[in-house]
Amino acid sequence: MLTQVVKDRLSEIVGPKNIITNQGGMAAYGYDATLMSQVPVGIVFPRSTEDVSALVIYANKIGLILVPRGAGTNLSGGSLPLEGSVIVCFSRMNRILEIDPKNFTATVETGLVNFDLQEELEKFGYYYPPDPASYKASTLGGNIAECSGGPRCFKYGVTRDYILGLEVVLPSGKVIEIGGKNFKSEFRYDLTRLFVGSEGTLGFVTRAILRILPKPPAKRTMLAIYNKVEDASRSVAEIVAAGIIPTTLEMMDNLLINTADEHVGLGLPLDAGALLIIEVDGYDVDLDNQVRLIEELCKKSDVRDFKVATSQDEADQLWLARRTVIGSVGRRSPSYSLQDVTVPRSAFPQMVEAILACSKKYDLPIGILAHAGDGNFHPLVLFDERKPDEVARVHKAEVDMVRAALDLGGTMSGEHGIGVLKKEYLGLEFSDLAIDLFRRIKRSFDPHAMLNPGKIVDIVPAELVEKRKGTVDGTSL
Amino acid sequence: MQDAILKKLRSTVGDDNLVVQQDLMEEFLSGPELPSAVIFPGGTKEVSEIISLCNELDVRIGVGGHTVNTRGLDGGLAMVMSRMNRVLDIDHENLVAEVEAGTSHTAFQNKIAGEGLYFPPEPFKGSDSSIGACISSGDLDSMAFQYGPPRAYVLGFDMVLPTGEILNCGSKVIKNVSGYDLIHFVVGSRGTLGVITRVLLKLLPLPETRRSILGSFSSIEKAASVMGKLLDQKIYPARLNLLNAPVAAQLNLESRQIVPGHLVLVDLEGLRNSTIRLSEEVASLFRLEKAADVIMLDEDEALDNLGSQWLKLKEKYHGDVHERAIDFLVGPDHAPQALNQLEKLVEDLDSRSGLMVYALNGNIRVFPSEVHEMTVLVQEINRLALSLGGNIAGDLGYRLKCEALKEKDMWLEMVALTDEIRNQFDPNGILAPGVNQ
Numbered sequence: 001m002l003t004q005v006v007k008d009r010l011s012e013i014v015g016p017k018n019i020i021t022n023q024g025g026m027a028a029y030g031y032d033a034t035l036m037s038q039v040p041v042g043i044v045f046p047r048s049t050e051d052v053s054a055l056v057i058y059a060n061k062i063g064l065i066l067v068p069r070g071a072g073t074n075l076s077g078g079s080l081p082l083e084g085s086v087i088v089c090f091s092r093m094n095r096i097l098e099i100d101p102k103n104f105t106a107t108v109e110t111g112l113v114n115f116d117l118q119e120e121l122e123k124f125g126y127y128y129p130p131d132p133a134s135y136k137a138s139t140l141g142g143n144i145a146e147c148s149g150g151p152r153c154f155k156y157g158v159t160r161d162y163i164l165g166l167e168v169v170l171p172s173g174k175v176i177e178i179g180g181k182n183f184k185s186e187f188r189y190d191l192t193r194l195f196v197g198s199e200g201t202l203g204f205v206t207r208a209i210l211r212i213l214p215k216p217p218a219k220r221t222m223l224a225i226y227n228k229v230e231d232a233s234r235s236v237a238e239i240v241a242a243g244i245i246p247t248t249l250e251m252m253d254n255l256l257i258n259t260a261d262e263h264v265g266l267g268l269p270l271d272a273g274a275l276l277i278i279e280v281d282g283y284d285v286d287l288d289n290q291v292r293l294i295e296e297l298c299k300k301s302d303v304r305d306f307k308v309a310t311s312q313d314e315a316d317q318l319w320l321a322r323r324t325v326i327g328s329v330g331r332r333s334p335s336y337s338l339q340d341v342t343v344p345r346s347a348f349p350q351m352v353e354a355i356l357a358c359s360k361k362y363d364l365p366i367g368i369l370a371h372a373g374d375g376n377f378h379p380l381v382l383f384d385e386r387k388p389d390e391v392a393r394v395h396k397a398e399v400d401m402v403r404a405a406l407d408l409g410g411t412m413s414g415e416h417g418i419g420v421l422k423k424e425y426l427g428l429e430f431s432d433l434a435i436d437l438f439r440r441i442k443r444s445f446d447p448h449a450m451l452n453p454g455k456i457v458d459i460v461p462a463e464l465v466e467k468r469k470g471t472v473d474g475t476s477l
Numbered sequence: 478m479q480d481a482i483l484k485k486l487r488s489t490v491g492d493d494n495l496v497v498q499q500d501l502m503e504e505f506l507s508g509p510e511l512p513s514a515v516i517f518p519g520g521t522k523e524v525s526e527i528i529s530l531c532n533e534l535d536v537r538i539g540v541g542g543h544t545v546n547t548r549g550l551d552g553g554l555a556m557v558m559s560r561m562n563r564v565l566d567i568d569h570e571n572l573v574a575e576v577e578a579g580t581s582h583t584a585f586q587n588k589i590a591g592e593g594l595y596f597p598p599e600p601f602k603g604s605d606s607s608i609g610a611c612i613s614s615g616d617l618d619s620m621a622f623q624y625g626p627p628r629a630y631v632l633g634f635d636m637v638l639p640t641g642e643i644l645n646c647g648s649k650v651i652k653n654v655s656g657y658d659l660i661h662f663v664v665g666s667r668g669t670l671g672v673i674t675r676v677l678l679k680l681l682p683l684p685e686t687r688r689s690i691l692g693s694f695s696s697i698e699k700a701a702s703v704m705g706k707l708l709d710q711k712i713y714p715a716r717l718n719l720l721n722a723p724v725a726a727q728l729n730l731e732s733r734q735i736v737p738g739h740l741v742l743v744d745l746e747g748l749r750n751s752t753i754r755l756s757e758e759v760a761s762l763f764r765l766e767k768a769a770d771v772i773m774l775d776e777d778e779a780l781d782n783l784g785s786q787w788l789k790l791k792e793k794y795h796g797d798v799h800e801r802a803i804d805f806l807v808g809p810d811h812a813p814q815a816l817n818q819l820e821k822l823v824e825d826l827d828s829r830s831g832l833m834v835y836a837l838n839g840n841i842r843v844f845p846s847e848v849h850e851m852t853v854l855v856q857e858i859n860r861l862a863l864s865l866g867g868n869i870a871g872d873l874g875y876r877l878k879c880e881a882l883k884e885k886d887m888w889l890e891m892v893a894l895t896d897e898i899r900n901q902f903d904p905n906g907i908l909a910p911g912v913n914q
Contacts, residue, residue, distance in 0.1 A: 100808070100810075102708070102808075102809065102810035103808030103809055103810045103811070103839060103866075104808075104809070105808070146654060147654045147658065149652050153651065153652055154651070157625065157629060158652060158654075160658065160661060161625060161629055170890070170894075172890075174886065174887075174890050175887070176887050176890055176891060176894075177887065178891075180868060181808060181866055181867070182806035182807070182808060182838075182839055182840075182867055182868065183617050183621065183626065183806065183838055183840070184617055184804075184806060184838075184840070184870040184871060184874075185806070185868055185870070185871075185874065185875070186665070186871070186875075187871075187872055187875035187876075187891050187895065188872055188891070188895040188913060189662065189665070189666055189895050189898060190615070190628070190661070190662060190664065190665050190666075191662075191894075191895075193628070193658055193661040193662045193664075194657060194658060194662045196658065197654045197657070197658045198657055198658075214711060214713070217711075237570060240570070240572065241569065241570070243593065243682030243683070243685070244682075245681070245682070282747075282748060282751065283748070283750070283751035283754070285750035285751050285754060286747075286748035286749070286750050286751050289748075289750070290748070342650045342652050342653065343650065344568075344570075344571045344573070344648070344649035344650055345570060345571050345572075346568070346570035346571050371652075374650070374651055374652045375650055375651075375652075376650075376652050409648050409649055409650075410648060410649075410650050411648060411650055411652075411653045411655045412655055413653070413654050413655045414650065414652035414653060414654065415652055415654055416654070417654050418654075418655060418656060422655075426655075426656065429655055429656075430655070430656060431644070431645065433638075433642050433643075433644055434644060434645070434646065434656065434659070435656075437644065437657075437659065437901075437902075438656050438657050440901040440902075441657050441898070441901065442657075443901070444894065444897045444898045444901050445894070456656060456657065457656075
């Protein structure tokens with residue numbers, strides 16, 4: 001618990017309505033989309049950059065740890081509170097400050113939900129390409145902190161590619177603007193790129209200038225059904241080799257076809273080994289050729305059934321199945337663990353094999369969902385978290401999958417981040433030198449480990465340790 | 478530099494790969510100061526040994542692809558990467574190439590084009606420079622609206638840190654958020670954080686169809702308004718540039734010379750049907766807007782010639798070579814308005830001073846003739862850019878913006894922060910001493 005003095009001062013900064021310090025209220029902010037949780041000692045909802053800056057300055061003074069939070073859809077524990085920490089929840093800072101379609105930019109506060117921005121942009125005939133599966137809930141600040149991807153990355157890239165500038169409250173409380181509305185506005189170093197994906201460990205991003213694009217004039221959405229996962233993965237290889245750049249190449253395996261169909265009721269063939277959702281966009285005059293070519297390539301790799309959505313409704317149904325598939329596994333088991341391993345596209349079949357091997361070895365059902373064009377897998381390991389032996393097996397399976405991806409020349413995280421969940425595996429992917437550089441970067445920004453400490457890497461905080469002891473009643477830090 | 482150091486360096490790279498005679502060094506140096514030697518490493522390990530030694534003995538090092546800027550390098554070491562010029566792997570399945578940093582940018586592009594692949598960023602220095610220079614500068618070219626900046630093509634690298642340690646980052650995956658994003662942060666750091674020796678590059682398939690349309694217009698205002706109309710019609714080409722008459726006159730088209738004037742240059746790259754249709758729309762708009770001349774190029778030879786002519790122009794006007802350049806950005810929508818105002822500040826803009834506009838980046842580059850006082854003009858253009866929500870490019874622009882907005886604290890904070898990052902990588906300050914001095 002925070003001392004009354006601290007509570008009063010925090011309440012003075014953000015306003016009495018924008019602070020929660022009761023246990024029940026706080027528990028609601030102590031989780032994310034992982035299985036971990038921890039109750040914070042307070043939650044504040046800043047209304048402005050000035051509020052955030054004042055919070056950070058005060059936290060500095062008394063040695064309080066601050067943890068940023070958007071919507072809590074995080075998949076690696078990056079927004080989880082630590083013992084004795086105060087959560088800074090950005091949900092009140094959700095204004096769109098400017099949409100400037102003719103200069104291809106939008107300026108937003110970072111608590112804005114991705115989908116809410118998309119809806120506004122739609123009115124201008126524009127969109128913001130990164131749209132992670134969580135986009136109806138997740139905030140742009142969270143997307144920036146994790147460098148979120150989504151299903152359109154193969155053609156359009158990830159969050160990093162759409163951030164032109166940021167306003168950041170540094171761990172000192174000072175506010176800086178980096179980048180700008182235009183390209184080439186960085187000073188000395190491209191700090192914007194360092195903040196994107198830094199999981200709130202280097203500073204709190206309060207505003208962002210995003211690059212937005214005109215909506216493509218036309219789209220075609222296709223559904224390809226296969227008897228075997230291998231056939232689907234051959235199609236992906238053929239399509240890429242033919243020089244086609246689809247926006248989307250999403251794959252689901254048999255298990256997920258079944259749970260998705262139970263959930264959405266599309267009438268998918270339940271005995272199919274895999275399906276691909278393929279989407280191309282561009283000018284209408286080109287797309288029929290593209291679809292024809294893709295169909296030929298899919299046939300070459302033994303597609304069982306190939307359909308082109310004939311209406312927006314049909315396409316939307318397919319996307320609904322894809323976007324809700326993760327939740328749909330709840331019908332099969334009470335818990336799931338979602339992985340994020342990514343391998344070079346050519347190693348796709350080997351990674352599928354490795355996942356199936358894990359499933360067998362640890363006797364756990366694993367559904368395979370993949371952004372196949374990117375080699376980015378989201379294996380869903382199904383289990384029951386009330387059974388400790390299952391949980392232990394899940395963790396072992398996770399490590400096996402991470403190792404398999406790294407052995408295949410990939411990475412343990414394509415778009416979910418490291419947070420606390422994968423911190424212990426960092427040494428499998430990076431040399432001591434690289435990890436030491438991460439620490440040096442953290443120290444350059446946040447030497448006292450004030451902001452979201454213990455995420456990505458640990459550093460020994462300088463000086464403030466003594467102060468921290470006096471902040472929280474009866475809590476040793 | 479002591480003989481003992483030179484001896485050690487020589488033993489690392491071999492006698493032939495260390496040059497100490499001033500007349501022989503000149504070819505590899507630019508700038509006023511004089512290093513003690515020019516060294517040509519043959520691999521990452523050699524680079525690491527050289528830098529370790531320099532770090533230990535406090536010898537400053539500057540690095541270049543073919544030539545090294547000698548600023549801050551008096552008595553130090555110039556490292557030229559030209560021996561490290563191998564394309565190690567072209568991986569069609571993953572659309573990735575692995576190249577050594579000294580590889581010639583255009584040679585690499587030509588090589589992969591032969592295999593149907595494309596690396597869109599243009600060489601940093603116009604007609605040619607190294608892949609390492611492209612990444613080290615991170616410079617945006619006029620096709621960035623469609624293809625993104627060089628950073629978008631960097632998937633990983635080996636980099637020798639200023640301490641001599643070898644950092645390996647990234648892999649053949651296009652999505653990677655593991656750890657802090659050193660992979661992309663390093664792009665554009667101008668060689669201050671380490672020496673990249675090997676790099677994994679993302680490739681694209683070659684576009685199915687290319688076309689270029691050139692329109693010659695009687696005034697800059699007219700040319701600018703035509704560009705605005707293209708955007709209003711939702712035509713976003715791969716390249717949409719304006720070259721004023723003095724610059725355009727230097728383009729030497731093999732097909733036939735275009736009637737002199739201010740030139741709008743449109744490149745389209747994409748799928749066949751839409752590219753052809755768009756090229757016709759562009760050409761008819763040019764005619765409708767009373768272009769003095771319109772040329773459409775659709776054959777490879779003519780397009781390649783135009784491409785190399787464009788790079789030659791860039792070489793003359795760009796990079797660190799042109800001393801009288803002011804580079805600013807206002808966004809695509811404000812570019813026509815900015816040009817109108819610019820013509821009032823630079824009265825000979827349609828006859829003597831040079832002008833290049835990258836319309837889709839909203840980027841205007843002006844090369845004022847000798848009659849203009851540069852320091853005054855920079856301030857005036859800064860005001861002009863700020864009034865349109867833009868800024869002068871890069872470090873200078875950031876400083877001027879902070880000055881104009883009376884944000885001295887922010888400026889000082891950024892200086893301290895970036896100094897600290899550099900210090901964390903290069904505690905002894907040996908690398909790229911000419912940058913940020």
